[in-house]
Every structure is written in structure tokens, then in C-alpha cells.
Amino acid sequence: MAGFDDLASERSKAQFDVEEMKVIWAGSRHTLEVSDRISRLVANDPVFRKDTRTMLSRKDLFKNTLRKAAHAWKRIIELRLSEEEAAELRFYVDEPAFMDLHWGMFIPTIKGQGTEEQQQKWLPLAYKMKIIGCYAQTELGHGSNVQGLETTATFDPQTDEFIIHSPTLTSSKWWPGGLGKVSTHAVVYGRLIIDSKDYGVNGFIVQLRSLDDHLPLPGITIGDIGMKFGSGAYNTMDNGVLRFDHVRIPRDQMLMRVSQVTREGKLVQSNVPWQLVYGTMVYVRQKIVSDASCALSRAVCIATRYSAVRRQFGLQSNGIETQVIDYKTQQSRLFPLLASAYAFRFVGEWLKWLYMDVNQRLQASDFSTLPEAHACTAGLKSLTTSATADGIEECRKLCGGHGYLCSSGLPELFAVYIPACTYEGDNIVLLLQVARFLIKTVSQLGSGKEPVGTTVYMGRVEQLMQCHCAVQKGFLELSADLVQAAVAHCQLIVVSKFIEKLQQDIPGKGVKGQLEALCNIYALFILHKHLGDFLSTGCITPKQASLANAQLRSLYSQVRPNAIALVDAFNYTDHYLSSVLGRYDGNVYPKLYEEAWKDPLNDSVVPDGYQEYIQPILKQQLRNARL
Ligand SMILES: CC(C)(COP(=O)(O)OP(=O)(O)OC[C@H]1O[C@@H](n2cnc3c(N)ncnc32)[C@H](O)[C@@H]1OP(=O)(O)O)[C@@H](O)C(=O)NCCC(=O)NCCSC(=O)CCCC(=O)O
Numbered sequence: 041m042a043g044f045d046d047l048a049s050e051r052s053k054a055q056f057d058v059e060e061m062k063v064i065w066a067g068s069r070h071t072l073e074v075s076d077r078i079s080r081l082v083a084n085d086p087v088f089r090k091d092t093r094t095m096l097s098r099k100d101l102f103k104n105t106l107r108k109a110a111h112a113w114k115r116i117i118e119l120r121l122s123e124e125e126a127a128e129l130r131f132y133v134d135e136p137a138f139m140d141l142h143w144g145m146f147i148p149t150i151k152g153q154g155t156e157e158q159q160q161k162w163l164p165l166a167y168k169m170k171i172i173g174c175y176a177q178t179e180l181g182h183g184s185n186v187q188g189l190e191t192t193a194t195f196d197p198q199t200d201e202f203i204i205h206s207p208t209l210t211s212s213k214w215w216p217g218g219l220g221k222v223s224t225h226a227v228v229y230g231r232l233i234i235d236s237k238d239y240g241v242n243g244f245i246v247q248l249r250s251l252d253d254h255l256p257l258p259g260i261t262i263g264d265i266g267m268k269f270g271s272g273a274y275n276t277m278d279n280g281v282l283r284f285d286h287v288r289i290p291r292d293q294m295l296m297r298v299s300q301v302t303r304e305g306k307l308v309q310s311n312v313p314w315q316l317v318y319g320t321m322v323y324v325r326q327k328i329v330s331d332a333s334c335a336l337s338r339a340v341c342i343a344t345r346y347s348a349v350r351r352q353f354g355l356q357s358n359g360i361e362t363q364v365i366d367y368k369t370q371q372s373r374l375f376p377l378l379a380s381a382y383a384f385r386f387v388g389e390w391l392k393w394l395y396m397d398v399n400q401r402l403q404a405s406d407f408s409t410l411p412e413a414h415a416c417t418a419g420l421k422s423l424t425t426s427a428t429a430d431g432i433e434e435c436r437k438l439c440g441g442h443g444y445l446c447s448s449g450l451p452e453l454f455a456v457y458i459p460a461c462t463y464e465g466d467n468i469v470l471l472l473q474v475a476r477f478l479i480k481t482v483s484q485l486g487s488g489k490e491p492v493g494t495t496v497y498m499g500r501v502e503q504l505m506q507c508h509c510a511v512q513k514g515f516l517e518l519s520a521d522l523v524q525a526a527v528a529h530c531q532l533i534v535v536s537k538f539i540e541k542l543q544q545d546i547p548g549k550g551v552k553g554q555l556e557a558l559c560n561i562y563a564l565f566i567l568h569k570h571l572g573d574f575l576s577t578g579c580i581t582p583k584q585a586s587l588a589n590a591q592l593r594s595l596y597s598q599v600r601p602n603a604i605a606l607v608d609a610f611n612y613t614d615h616y617l618s619s620v621l622g623r624y625d626g627n628v629y630p631k632l633y634e635e636a637w638k639d640p641l642n643d644s645v646v647p648d649g650y651q652e653y654i655q656p657i658l659k660q661q662l663r664n665a666r667l
């Protein structure tokens with residue numbers, strides 16, 4: 041069987057220990073064991089099938105999502121899964137749904153911005169799924185500009201309550217995931233008003249629906265905002281619209297770790313920086329970087345396996361055509377994405393450590409690294425999601441026509457993934473945050489502080505920043521250029537963290553050698569992609585540039601025999617990949633053919649509507665022809 045033999049032959053060429061690489065990719069033997077066990081548990085459960093998603097109506101699709109969520113919860117309880125195992129199960133169910141925001145934003149917000157008492161009251165309810173929460177910050181009129189939010193939370197000293205209100209159409213909450221049809225509660229971000237004075241944006245816990253009949257509570261207007269990009273895709277998520285008409289909540293439902301409002305209506309600032317109100321966004325952004333490595337590796341796995349199975353032109357002496365993975369153009373498009381997947385994996389590991397370190401310091405009232413954590417999470421979220429969205433589309437193109445079929449898994453992966461460039465912060469807006477941080481850092485450099493990092497890459501950032509700062513025009517005037525410097529800074533971090541990973545103990549025959557090749561491919565690919573920066577800032581010479589390009593080509597040849605093994609190391613099940621082109625066994629053509637007949641359009645030989653609309657035309661034309 042062609043495809044199967046091709047992949048088996050590819051696997052025999054591997055020059056490194058794939059099982060050890062699986063541990064490196066997973067992060068530890070323990071994590072590998074958990075993800076392997078849970079991914080197979082999900083793959084073998086018929087309730088979690090994904091192949092019909094694109095054929096369901098929005099209502100049936102959503103009902104099926106609720107069914108899966110209920111089944112997932114039941115399995116978590118039945119099997120007594122740990123929090124880690126439960127998170128893995130939700131990950132491998134692989135369906136955007138309200139649970140993501142309940143566990144991924146509502147709970148972390150209460151943990152990060154609630155007082156001890158508020159955590160003790162609300163977290164047990166949320167952990168036991170007695171309430172379902174979402175994160176309601178964005179409004180119809182404002183998303184990026186958080187300080188522009190219009191929802192009001194006015195303190196009423198008579199009743200010791202806040203009155204939550206939507207004063208304008210544009211103040212309607214708009215986009216929050218899980219809000220439209222499911223959530224019973226929300227963390228609502230609104231303007232704190234005391235005695236007609238506006239104290240800026242804070243978070244408030246607000247109940248939205250009755251826990252008895254799920255109907256919206258008095259003063260609450262709530263619903264779904266409608267179909268989104270793609271057919272299946274993100275339409276399993278009820279992104280919602282929410283309006284308040286003077287809804288009253290008790291004073292103790294304002295999240296008060298950052299600021300407190302006393303019974304007398306006095307605002308008291310605690311000793312933590314007010315920016316902690318934005319803390320959930322830092323947490324989610326570091327998670328999004330790890331998610332980028334998962335999404336990109338998934339697309340690369342599909343495209344790499346298919347590139348080894350697909351043969352086109354180049355008839356060889358043995359009478360068979362050439363594998364497209366052997367074409368240098370295919371390698372120059374595919375292998376940088378393979379290297380990027382590994383690079384994002386490792387920078388995501390570091391970012392997770394940085395986030396935990398910042399949190400530990402916050403506990404000790406050390407806020408010194410919060411600005412860097414914000415800049416790193418914002419910048420790396422922007423860099424990795426943009427590269428991943430473009431990379432998934434490139435993988436679709438690397439698979440030719442069959443990449444455009446839903447059965448390839450790539451169109452839906454693209455449709456589900458691309459909003460990551462927007463949610464949790466528009467990517468350009470976030471790069472501007474990095475630029476602000478860099479300007480502050482460069483201004484401190486005058487005090488003799490030396491930047492650290494990979495020489496050529498560091499030089500590029502420094503030069504780009506010096507050029508821009510030297511021009512001394514306004515920030516806004518320079519923002520397009522400063523974004524360029526911000527990207528350069530984030531790429532420096534990715535390369536540096538990959539190099540640091542290589543300095544760790546890396547067991548397994550040939551494993552370190554493969555990672556070194558991938559690190560060099562990532563670094564040289566970025567250098568090649570941004571050659572103008574490196575040349576214009578004098579970081580490299582034209583001669584060095586051409587040597588770098590030659591080195592890149594030879595690295596592709598080094599990776600070629602290991603490509604299939606490098607994607608096998610992701611350890612993805614066929615269920616998770618959900619792709620005929622990316623099947624582990626390479627049995628592509630028979631399965632493509634089989635899948636086609638499952639389409640409802642093939643339920644009847646003569647399609648509905650033919651007799652009603654098309655046949656009359658043909659008959660009329662026949663009659664005309666006989667006249
Ligand atoms: C763009 C900014 C950062 C602008 O902030 P601003 O206060 O209006 O103005 P500024 O002067 O630039 O900043 C003031 C200051 O706050 C700092 N700061 C800003 N953001 C953070 C943070 N996250 N952590 C820690 N610090 C932060 C900035 O560095 C500034 O500090 P500085 O004054 O320079 O010392 C902010 O408005 C923002 O983050 N916008 C993006 C909004 C966003 O990300 N929304 C996400 C909604 S939830 C979502 O999308 C969930 C999707 C999940 C899913 O569906 O899966």
C-alpha cells in the first residue's frame with residue numbers, strides 16, 4: 041500500500057530516538073504519559089467524534105457541543121480525573137466551548153483578582169460546576185481600549201450595592217465566549233462610579249441567569265452574536281451579547297484584591313499595582329503561546345506526512361514519481377514551520393515559568409517583573425499567533441487541492457485558530473505595548489545597563505530602537521516602525537530560549553542534534569525573512585547573508601530524513617489530527633475516496649432540486665431544438 045510503505049520507509053530513516061523526543065516535546069515523562077493516555081481515552085470514545093461537525097446546522101452543532109461537554113464532565117467525575125488530566129481531556133476533545141472560558145478565564149480571574157474571602161466563596165461553586173462563568177470585558181464599542189469601556193457600576197450607599205448598567209448601545213458586552221446561551225455568571229468589567237466620580241475599570245461578579253430555569257434575571261438582556269467565520273469551527277462557541285438595565289449586586293461582588301470599596305463608599309487602593317486588573321490577560325496570553333505550538337505542530341504534522349505520501353512528476357528509474365517532500369521548494373516552505381513549532385513549544389515553556397515567577401513575586405509584594413511579564417506575554421502572543429495562523433494556511437497550500445477538503449482537517453483548523461490573532465488582544469495593539477516597554481528599556485540603557493541576548497539578533501533590536509528613538513518623533517508617528525522593532529525583540533526571545541533549551545540535559549540518541557538543526561533553521565529562516573533589517577542595521581554583511589542562506593539549505597537536507605519522525609514525536613492521535621492526509625498509516629487515497637461518499641449530498645444520486653429547477657431547462661431546450 042503506497043502511502044503506508046512510504047511512511048514506514050520514512051520512519052526507518054530516523055537518525056534519533058523518537059521516544060525520547062516525545063518526552064522533550066511533552067515536557068516530561070509524566071506529561072507524556074498523561075497526554076498519551078487521555079488523548080487515547082478521548083479518541084476511543086464515540087461521543088467525542090469530530091467528523092460530522094461541518095455537516096450540522098448551527099443549532100445541532102451547538103446541542104452536540106453541550107452533549108460533549110456534559111459527557112466530558114461525567115467522565116471526569118467517573119474516572120476521578122485530576123485537574124491536569126481534566127484539562128488534557130478538554131484539550132483533546134478539541135472543540136471551542138463555554139468550558140474553555142469557565143476554566144480558562146472565569147476561574148483564573150477570581151483567583152487573580154478576588155480577595156481570600158471572595159475566592160473561598162466563589163471558587164468551590166465554579167470548580168464543582170454549580171455555576172458556569174465567562175469573562176465579559178469587551179463591548180460593542182470597545183475591545184482593545186479597556187479604559188474606554190462604558191458599562192457602569194455605580195455604588196449605592198443606601199443599599200450597599202453596585203448598580204450595573206449599560207448606558208449606551210456601544211456599552212453592550214459583545215464577544216465574551218460562553219455568554220450567549222450557557223453561562224450563569226460573568227466577571228463583568230465596568231467603570232466604578234462612587235458619588236458621581238469615575239474611578240476607572242474594575243471587575244464585578246454578576247449573576248446572569250436563574251440557576252433554576254436558566255432564564256435571564258430581571259434587567260438582563262442576553263443572546264448569541266451570530267455565526268462566525270467557517271461552518272463548524274468556532275460556531276460551537278456561544279459568543280454573546282449582554283445588556284444591563286440597572287441590575288443590582290451586593291458590594292462584596294466587586295473583585296477587591298486590587299481596590300476595595302468600604303461600606304461607607306470609600307475607595308481604598310491596596311499595595312498591588314492597579315495593572316493587576318489586567319492580570320487575567322497576562323495569564324491567558326502565556327497559555328496562547330503554548331496553544332500556538334500545538335496548532336502549528338498539528339498543521340505541520342498533516343503537511344509533512346502528506347508530503348511524504350504525495351508523489352508528483354519526477355519519474356524515477358524505479359518507475360515511480362518523486363515524493364513532493366523531496367522538492368527543495370517544498371522543504372523551504374515546510375521545514376521552517378516544523379522548526380517554528382518546536383521553537384514556540386520551548387518559548388511557551390519559558391513563558392509559563394516567567395508567569396509563575398511573577399505570581400510568586402506578587403505574593404511577596406515584589407512587582408518588579410510585572411512590566412516585563414506583560415511585554416513578553418503580549419509580544420510573544422502576537423508573534424506566535426500571527427506566525428501560526430500564516431503557517432496553517434501555508435500547510436494547506438503545501439497539500440495542494442486535497443488540503444482544501446474538510447477531510448484534510450486543515451480548513452477547520454485554520455478557521456478555529458485565526459481569531460487567536462485578535463482575541464486576548466489585537467496583535468498590533470499588543471506589539472505597541474512591547475514597543476512602549478522597549479522605549480523605556482532603551483532609555484534606561486543610557487544608565488550603563490547592557491542588553492543581553494544573541495549578538496546578531498540583539499544588534500538588530502538595538503539598532504532598530506536606536507534609529508527610531510534617535511529620530512525623536514512622536515510615538516504614534518513612529519508606531520509602524522516601532523512594531524518592527526517589537527517583532528525583532530520577540531524573535532530574539534524565541535531564538536534565545538531555543539538556545540537555552542539546548543544547554544539543558546537532553547537525553548536520547550541524536551535528539552540534541554535534531555533540535556540543534558531545528559534551532560538553526562528557525563534562526564536562519566528568520567534572518568533570511570528579515571534580511572533587510574539585518575543588513576540595514578549593519579548586523580551582518582551581504583557575504584554573511586549568502587553564507588547563511590547556503591547553511592539553511594544544507595540544514596534542510598539534514599532534517600529531510602528525520603522529518604516524519606520529528607512530527608511523530610508530537611504523539612498526536614488520528615482523532616486529534618482529524619485529517620485523512622495526516623493519518624499515521626499514510627493510507628490517504630482510499631480514505632479520501634471513502635470520506636467523499638459520507639457527504640450528505642451523496643445521499644441521493646439525483647440531488648434535491650434537480651427535477652424542480654434544472655430538468656425543466658433541459659426539457660425546454662430540447663423542445664426548442666425540435667421546433
Ligand atoms: C492595550 C492595552 C494594554 C492598553 O492599556 P491602557 O491601560 O488603556 O493604556 P496603557 O497606558 O497602554 O497601559 C497602562 C499601563 O498598564 C500597563 N499594562 C497594560 N496592560 C497590562 C497587563 N495586561 N498587565 C500588566 N500591565 C499592563 C502598561 O504597560 C502601562 O504601564 P506603564 O504606565 O507604562 O507603567 C489594554 O487596553 C489591552 O490590553 N487591550 C487588549 C484587550 C484584551 O486583550 N482583551 C481581551 C478580552 S478577553 C478575550 O479576548 C478572551 C478570548 C479567549 C478565547 O476566546 O479563547
Ligand SMILES: Cc1cc2nc3c(=O)[nH]c(=O)nc-3n(C[C@H](O)[C@H](O)[C@H](O)COP(=O)(O)OP(=O)(O)OC[C@H]3O[C@@H](n4cnc5c(N)ncnc54)[C@H](O)[C@@H]3O)c2cc1C
Nearest residue numbers: 175177178182183184215216217459462463464465466468
Ligand atoms: C473568537 C473571539 C473570542 C473572544 N472572546 C472574548 C471573551 O471571552 N471575552 C472578552 O471580553 N472579549 C472577547 N473577545 C473580544 C476580543 O478580545 C477583542 O475583539 C480584541 O481584544 C480586539 O479588540 P477590538 O475588537 O476592539 O479590535 P480593535 O482595537 O477595534 O481593532 C481594529 C483595528 O484597529 C487597530 N487599532 C486599535 N487600536 C490601535 C492603536 N492604539 N494603534 C494602532 N492600531 C490600533 C487594530 O490593530 C486593528 O487593526 C473575543 C473576540 C473573538 C474574535
